[in-house]
Structure formats: C-alpha cells, structure tokens
Amino acid sequence: MGGAVCVIIALITWYVRYTQKQNEKNSKKRPMQPVKCPLCDSSLFVGENLISKVYRPMNVPDQLMVVMGCPHCYPHCEPGLKRICPVCHKEVAQNQSLTARLFNKSLGKKHVHVLGCSNCRKAKE
Numbered sequence: 001m002g003g004a005v006c007v008i009i010a011l012i013t014w015y016v017r018y019t020q021k022q023n024e025k026n027s028k029k030r031p032m033q034p035v036k037c038p039l040c041d042s043s044l045f046v047g048e049n050l051i052s053k054v055y056r057p058m059n060v061p062d063q064l065m066v067v068m069g070c071p072h073c074y075p076h077c078e079p080g081l082k083r084i085c086p087v088c089h090k091e092v093a094q095n096q097s098l099t100a101r102l103f104n105k106s107l108g109k110k111h112v113h114v115l116g117c118s119n120c121r122k123a124k125e
Contacts, residue, residue, distance in 0.1 A: 037070035038098060038114050039083040044070055054102055065112070067098040088120035
C-alpha cells in the first residue's frame with residue numbers, strides 16, 4: 001500500500017510540473033498584434049471592422065475579396081489620414097478599393113493577402 005501511495009504522489013508531482021511547463025510555453029507565444037487597416041494603417045479598436053466584400057462561394061479555402069477601408073478612412077477619411085496602397089505605395093482615392101485574397105484556415109482562422117489597389121492591379125493585367 002505504501003508503494004501505491006508513492007506512485008500516486010510521483011504522478012501528481014509529474015503532472016503539476018508538466019502543466020507548469022505547458023503554461024510557460026504558452027505564455028512565451030507572440031502577443032496579439034492590434035489589427036490595422038491596410039489602407040490608412042490606423043489601429044482598429046474592439047468592435048471596429050474593415051469594410052469589405054467577400055465573393056462567393058463561401059465554402060472554399062481561397063476567396064476573392066475587396067477591401068474598401070475601415071471606419072477611419074471609409075466612406076470619409078478622417079483629418080490627417082491618407083489612404084495608401086500597400087503594394088504600389090501610391091495614394092488611393094475614396095472611390096477605389098484594394099483587391100485581396102481571403103484564406104479560410106482550419107480552426108476558423110482567416111488570413112488576408114492584399115494584391116493591390118485598383119490602379120496597380122490594372123497595370124499588372
């Protein structure tokens with residue numbers, strides 16, 4: 001009976017150390033970066049979203065999308081902000097948008113890859 005108690009204590013000790021190591025690994029992960037608008041580079045607060053359109057079909061891992069901006073730069077740009085294309089680095093007019101690809105990853109995560117503004121996309125085609 002004494003041997004069984006020793007085994008149980010050893011298992012509990014191992015489990016506590018194992019969970020502490022896992023917590024340390026998880027705490028060392030990269031902290032979440034604030035989401036920024038790809039056009040005006042302003043930080044989006046909780047509850048603010050990019051204004052965009054995602055084209056169907058919705059059940060594929062790769063979709064075409066158009067990004068108009070964020071609440072700070074669309075439909076009207078706040079004073080002091082400029083809408084700059086992240087690809088060609090030219091100013092984007094209010095009536096123009098960014099073309100992007102939306103990747104639907106497993107576990108519900110999404111990733112957006114900006115292809116360019118209306119002007120630089122036309123130049124590439």
